[in-house]
Structure formats: C-alpha cells, structure tokens
Amino acid sequence: xxxxxxxxxxxxxxxxxxxxxxxxxxxxxxxxxxxxxxxxxxxxxxxxxxxxxxxxxxxxxxxxxxxxxxxxxxxxxxxxxxxxxxxxxxxxxxxxxxxxxxxxxxxxxxxxxxxxxxxxxxxxxxxxxxxxxxxxxxxxxxxxxxxxxxxxxxxxxxxxxxxxxxxxxxxxxxxxxxxxxxxxxxxxxxxxxxxxxxxxxxxxxxxxxxxxxxxxxxxxxxxxxxxxxxxxxxxxxxxxxxxxxxxxxxxxxxxxxxxxxxxxxxxxxxxxxxxxxxxxxxxxxxxxxxxxxxxxxxxxxxxxxxxxxxxxxxxxxxxxxxxxxxxxxxxxxxxxxxxxxxxxxxxxxxxxxx
Amino acid sequence: xxxxxxxxxxxxxxxxxxxxxxxxxxxxxxxxxxxxxxxxxxxxxxxxxxxxxxxxxxxxxxxxxxxxxxxxxxxxxxxxxxxxxxxxxxxxxxxxxxxxxxxxxxxxxxxxxxxxxxxxxxxxxxxxxxxxxxxxxxxxxxxxxxxxxxxxxxxxxxxxxxxxxxxxxxxxxxxxxxxxxxxxxxxxxxxxxxxxxxxxxxxxxxxxxxxxxxxxxxxxxxxxxxxxxxxxxxxxxxxxxxxxxxxxxxxxxxxxxxxxxxxxxxxxxxxxxxxxxxxxxxxxxxxxxxxxxx
Numbered sequence: 001x002x003x004x005x006x007x008x009x010x011x012x013x014x015x016x017x018x019x020x021x022x023x024x025x026x027x028x029x030x031x032x033x034x035x036x037x038x039x040x041x042x043x044x045x046x047x048x049x050x051x052x053x054x055x056x057x058x059x060x061x062x063x064x065x066x067x068x069x070x071x072x073x074x075x076x077x078x079x080x081x082x083x084x085x086x087x088x089x090x091x092x093x094x095x096x097x098x099x100x101x102x103x104x105x106x107x108x109x110x111x112x113x114x115x116x117x118x119x120x121x122x123x124x125x126x127x128x129x130x131x132x133x134x135x136x137x138x139x140x141x142x143x144x145x146x147x148x149x150x151x152x153x154x155x156x157x158x159x160x161x162x163x164x165x166x167x168x169x170x171x172x173x174x175x176x177x178x179x180x181x182x183x184x185x186x187x188x189x190x191x192x193x194x195x196x197x198x199x200x201x202x203x204x205x206x207x208x209x210x211x212x213x214x215x216x217x218x219x220x221x222x223x224x225x226x227x228x229x230x231x232x233x234x235x236x237x238x239x240x241x242x243x244x245x246x247x248x249x250x251x252x253x254x255x256x257x258x259x260x261x262x263x264x265x266x267x268x269x270x271x272x273x274x275x276x277x278x279x280x281x282x283x284x285x286x287x288x289x290x291x292x293x294x295x296x297x298x299x300x301x302x303x304x305x306x307x308x309x310x311x312x313x314x315x316x317x318x319x320x321x322x323x324x325x326x327x328x329x330x331x332x333x334x335x336x337x338x339x340x341x342x343x344x345x346x347x348x349x350x351x352x353x354x
Numbered sequence: 355x356x357x358x359x360x361x362x363x364x365x366x367x368x369x370x371x372x373x374x375x376x377x378x379x380x381x382x383x384x385x386x387x388x389x390x391x392x393x394x395x396x397x398x399x400x401x402x403x404x405x406x407x408x409x410x411x412x413x414x415x416x417x418x419x420x421x422x423x424x425x426x427x428x429x430x431x432x433x434x435x436x437x438x439x440x441x442x443x444x445x446x447x448x449x450x451x452x453x454x455x456x457x458x459x460x461x462x463x464x465x466x467x468x469x470x471x472x473x474x475x476x477x478x479x480x481x482x483x484x485x486x487x488x489x490x491x492x493x494x495x496x497x498x499x500x501x502x503x504x505x506x507x508x509x510x511x512x513x514x515x516x517x518x519x520x521x522x523x524x525x526x527x528x529x530x531x532x533x534x535x536x537x538x539x540x541x542x543x544x545x546x547x548x549x550x551x552x553x554x555x556x557x558x559x560x561x562x563x564x565x566x567x568x569x570x571x572x573x574x575x576x577x578x579x580x581x582x583x584x585x586x587x588x589x590x591x592x593x594x595x596x597x598x599x600x601x602x603x604x605x606x607x608x609x610x611x612x613x614x615x616x617x618x619x620x621x622x623x624x625x626x627x628x629x630x631x632x633x634x635x636x637x638x639x640x641x642x643x644x645x646x647x648x
Contacts, residue, residue, distance in 0.1 A: 086538035100546035
C-alpha cells in the first residue's frame with residue numbers, strides 16, 4: 001500500500017514541528033525519515049500512525065487513495081515500533097505478540113489455535129522461539145526490539161512504522177539488526193517507514209531517504225542521490241563530512257580565497273557563495289604539480305582507522321579535513337607540520353540567498 | 355566537555371558513597387539500635403498491650419464485648435462507611451492519577467496540591483467545615499433538612515467526612531507510579547487496535563495493580579480508623595452514629611477497658627494486615643521497576 005501525505009502542518013503551541021509537508025511513499029518500499037532532532041521526523045511518523053493529529057486545514061493523508069486523516073489510530077491498521085519498544089511489561093513475549101490478535105472484535109478475532117500458530121510463526125521470524133515465556137525485563141535490548149517488531153507484525157499491518165528503531169542499542173547489535181531489518185523487509189514486503197538521525201543507518205538500510213530539517217523536506221531521493229547529488233546546502237552538510245569555504249562569484253568563476261573554481265554561475269555574478277568539498281574529494285601531494293594547487297600545512301595525521309584522516313590548514317587559517325586510503329597516503333610521504341599541496345577532485349557551489 | 359564534567363561528578367558521587375558506607379561498626383550499630391529501640395517502644399509494645407488488655411478478662415469477655423449490640427452497630431457502621439468510601443476513592447484516585455500523569459493541562463500543579471489538602475488540614479477542622487456546610491444552620495443544611503435528609507449527626511455526614519479525609523490515599527499512590535510508566539504502553543495498545551476499555555483493563559490496570567492495592571489498603575485503614583473528623587459530625591449517638599474508633603473512646607471513658615481494647619484490637623489487626631499487604635505490594639512494585647531498568 002502506498003502512502004500519500006499532502007500539506008501536513010503540525011504546531012505544538014508556537015513551535016511549528018511540520019510545515020506544509022507533502023510526500024509520497026511508494027508501495028512496499030523501505031523509507032527513512034532522516035533529520036536532526038527537532039526536524040519533525042518523529043512527528044511526521046506519529047501523524048502517519050494517527051498518534052498525533054495534524055493541524056486542521058487542507059492537510060490529507062492517503063493510504064492507497066483513501067483519506068485517513070480523520071481515522072482513529074485503532075482503525076488505521078498500522079504497525080508501530082516505539083523507540084523504547086513499549087512492550088507490555090506484565091506480559092510474556094508470547095502474550096505481547098498475541099495482544100493485537102486477542103483484542104480484535106469477536107467477528108474478526110482468529111481462533112485460539114490460529115493465534116497460537118501465528119505467534120509461533122512470528123517467533124520463528126524473529127528467531128526467539130525459545131524465549132516465548134520470558135518477560136520483557138528478562139530480554140536484552142536487541143531481543144526486545146525484535147519482540148516489538150513481531151508484536152507490530154502480528155496484526156498484519158498495511159504499513160510498518162518504526163521510531164528510531166536502533167537508537168537505544170549499542171553499536172554491535174545495531175549493525176546486526178540493521179542488516180536483519182533489511183532482510184526482513186525483503187521477506188515480508190510491507191511498506192515501511194523508519195525515523196533516524198543517523199545518516200549512515202538511513203543510507204545503508206533505506207530504499208528512499210527523506211531528509212527533513214526544521215519541519216520541511218529538504219530532499220527526497222535514493223541513498224545515492226542524497227549522498228552524491230545533494231540538492232540543498234543542508235543536505236550537503238548533514239550527510240557525510242564536508243569542508244566549507246566562503247567566497248563569491250567573480251566573472252563566471254567561484255573565488256574562495258586562493259581557490260578558484262569553475263562554476264555554472266547562472267548569471268549570479270558578484271553573488272556570495274559557499275563551496276563544499278567532501279574529505280575524500282581532495283587530493284594531497286607533497287610537491288606542487290600544477291598552478292591550481294593550494295599550499296597547506298599538515299596539522300594532524302590520524303592513521304588509526306580504515307582510511308587515513310588528515311587535518312590541514314591553509315594560509316587563510318581554514319581548517320580542512322581530508323581522508324584517503326592508506327596506500328595513497330604512504331606514497332605521498334607527508335609528515336606532521338610538513339607543507340603540502342591540495343587540489344580538488346570534485347566540489348559543489350551553493351549560492352547564499354539573502 | 356560536558357562528557358568530562360559528568361564523569362567527574364560521577365566520581366565524587368561514588369567517593370562520598372563509599373565514605374558513608376565505611377562508618378565504624380560502633381556507629382552503625384548505634385544507629386540501627388536506636389531505630390529498633392524506637393520501634394519497640396512506640397509500635398510493638400503498644401500493639402502487644404492492646405491485645406493483652408483485650409484478652410485480660412478472658413476470651414469470653416472478649417467475644418461478649420464484640421457481640422454487644424452497640425459494638426455490632428459500630429462495626430456495621432464502620433464497614434458500611436468503608437464500603438462506600440473505598441470504591442469512591444478508587445474511582446477518584448484512578449481518574450485523578452490518570453489525568454495528572456497522562457495529560458498536560460493548565461492548573462495541574464494546583465490539582466496536585468489540592469489532592470494533598472486533607473493531609474494538611476487537621477481532621478477536626480475538616481469535620482467543622484462539614485458542620486458549617488451541612489449543619490442545621492449551615493449553607494446547605496436547611497435545604498436538605500426540609501427535604502427530609504439529615505446529614506450531620508447521621509450516617510451521610512460520617513461518610514462525607516471520611517471521604518474528605520481519605521481521598522488523597524489512592525491518588526497519591528498512583529500518581530508517581532503512573533508518571534514513571536508514561537503513556538507508551540497505552541499508545542502501543544491503541545495502535546494494535548485495542549479499544550479504550552481494553553487498553554485500561556489489559557494494560558493500564560495490570561501495570562498499576564500493586565500500587566492500587568496498596569492505596570486501597572491505606573485508604574481502607576484510614577476510613578475505618580478515622581476519629582477526628584468523624585467525631586465532630588457524628589453526634590455520638592450510641593447504636594446509631596458511633597463508628598468503631600468512637601465506640602472505643604466511649605467505652606474507655608466509661609472505664610470499660612476490656613471492651614474498649616477488644617474493639618481496639620480489631621482495628622489493630624487491620625493495621626497489621628495493612629502492613630503486610632504494604633510490604634508485599636512494595637516488593638512487587640520496586641521489583642518491577644528495578645528490573646525494567648536493567
């Protein structure tokens with residue numbers, strides 16, 4: 001089932017959490033709502049679920065062409081996984097998973113045996129068959145997370161919504177569950193939306209990434225899109241590390257201190273502009289090899305990691321982050337406090353709007 | 355920066371904690387001994403004396419005192435009052451605790467303060483307030499009297515005064531518990547399709563069960579044991595408006611010590627049961643909380 005959100009606004013007191021947000025979530029895709037805290041991502045998720053009511057107005061939410069904006073949370077048939085799982089603490093794993101089936105009205109309620117079968121299936125899916133009699137406080141964080149997922153899936157929801165699904169887990173479990181969620185999504189094929197503030201998580205798990213900032217959508221696209229083709233300065237800054245230079249456009253070229261970059265100026269002559277360069281898009285060498293290179297001083301070299309990270313300072317005291325493979329770094333022969341020369345492999349210019 | 359700051363404060367915390375636990379054995383035993391001695395003299399000894407006095411005239415006299423018609427009337431009135439007051443307080447307590455812990459609204463802190471009011475007001479004053487309102491010369495008294503309803507110096511007055519004195523008990527027990535538990539489990543139940551009642555009976559109620567039981571026990575103990583407020587509104591009509599505590603006082607003033615202590619022993623027994631349920635409830639509540647934090 002697809003979800004279409006149109007012109008949704010939500011204010012809390014005087015704070016505008018969402019500002020005219022419109023978004024289409026295609027059927028059976030796994031979508032990430034990515035943004036910093038306060039960007040409105042969780043509010044949007046809760047509005048889709050019906051746990052939060054959007055401001056009155058022209059806003060609408062369509063579940064497969066049917067407007068559900070006035071429908072109660074109990075009737076929306078969504079599965080929701082809470083950030084802190086919200087498992088029923090006085091119920092066993094089995095009772096937790098069966099809850100959604102047991103509270104169905106008599107006509108729609110499956111028989112006891114059917115419920116048992118369904119729960120068994122789900123326990124197998126989350127690989128916790130042996131723990132059905134445990135209480136939530138006897139489970140690890142990762143196990144609770146999986147029980148919460150199974151509980152949400154038991155009622156066969158049309159949409160699966162997850163609020164910071166990995167937020168409360170430690171790094172190791174996190175990586176494992178990420179991969180597992182990806183596989184699970186392929187297996188159950190339900191339109192799924194998850195909220196995260198972790199860009200790495202969003203890029204790795206989702207089919208589509210929606211970047212939110214201050215209650216507005218900055219960009220919607222595949223992980224490759226938002227990483228390689230950021231449409232706004234915010235996305236450029238938020239996704240991945242980036243070096244920033246301030247400068248202006250002069251005679252069809254971007255001038256950023258000593259850096260001169262060819263630019264598609266769009267007739268924006270004399271405009272203030274910012275230049276963004278990713279750390280891996282800078283080449284460093286010990287000797288100057290052309291005239292477009294900029295001299296810098298090497299401040300720090302961090303070699304402990306999959307790639308070597310350098311901290312460089314140019315003559316205007318800009319600090320630059322650069323990273324490169326260990327092999328390339330060895331070839332350069334650079335040491336701390338050396339002079340070095342950089343050239344940009346790739347960069348992006350954003351004009352500063354007044 | 356902030357990370358290091360919190361780390362340091364943690365360190366000082368543990369340091370002071372270890373220091374405080376390394377008191378010399380002498381001081382430790384002195385502290386424990388003082389507490390135990392206090393308990394012995396002010397709680398255990400009086401309790402023993404109550405029972406000793408009750409049975410001083412033999413078991414027959416004890417039962418005679420309990421089956422005296424006036425005593426039976428007092429017991430009946432006390433049970434009747436509790437039977438009304440406790441359910442009303444359960445409903446009020448759950449509603450108030452629910453409103454305070456699960457919703458945001460203006461005047462919330464005022465409501466919390468108001469709930470505590472009966473704790474702050476002397477029960478005698480509470481009784482006098484109701485005489486001013488419902489007495490034959492009070493605001494509403496004449497109207498009720500003209501409709502044939504007597505409130506003061508009758509059972510309704512006793513019930514109302516007891517209600518006033520006991521209404522913080524259930525709410526006070528539930529508010530912190532429900533605040534700590536938050537609303538996420540209820541939301542989860544709703545998303546899973548549970549109706550409001552299903553959510554309440556299957557999720558909320560089991561979660562607050564032990565706190566609620568403890569609140570009910572405390573409320574019941576106070577409802578049966580209340581003296582001051584009830585004394586003012588009761589009028590002490592033997593066989594009609596005397597509750598158990600009032601009956602104890604009358605017997606005592608008549609130097610009928612055995613009978614007085616026989617009735618008193620019933621109230622003391624209630625206190626013992628209360629303590630027992632309280633310790634069970636506390637074990638369950640704190641046990642549940644510590645393990646959820648794991």
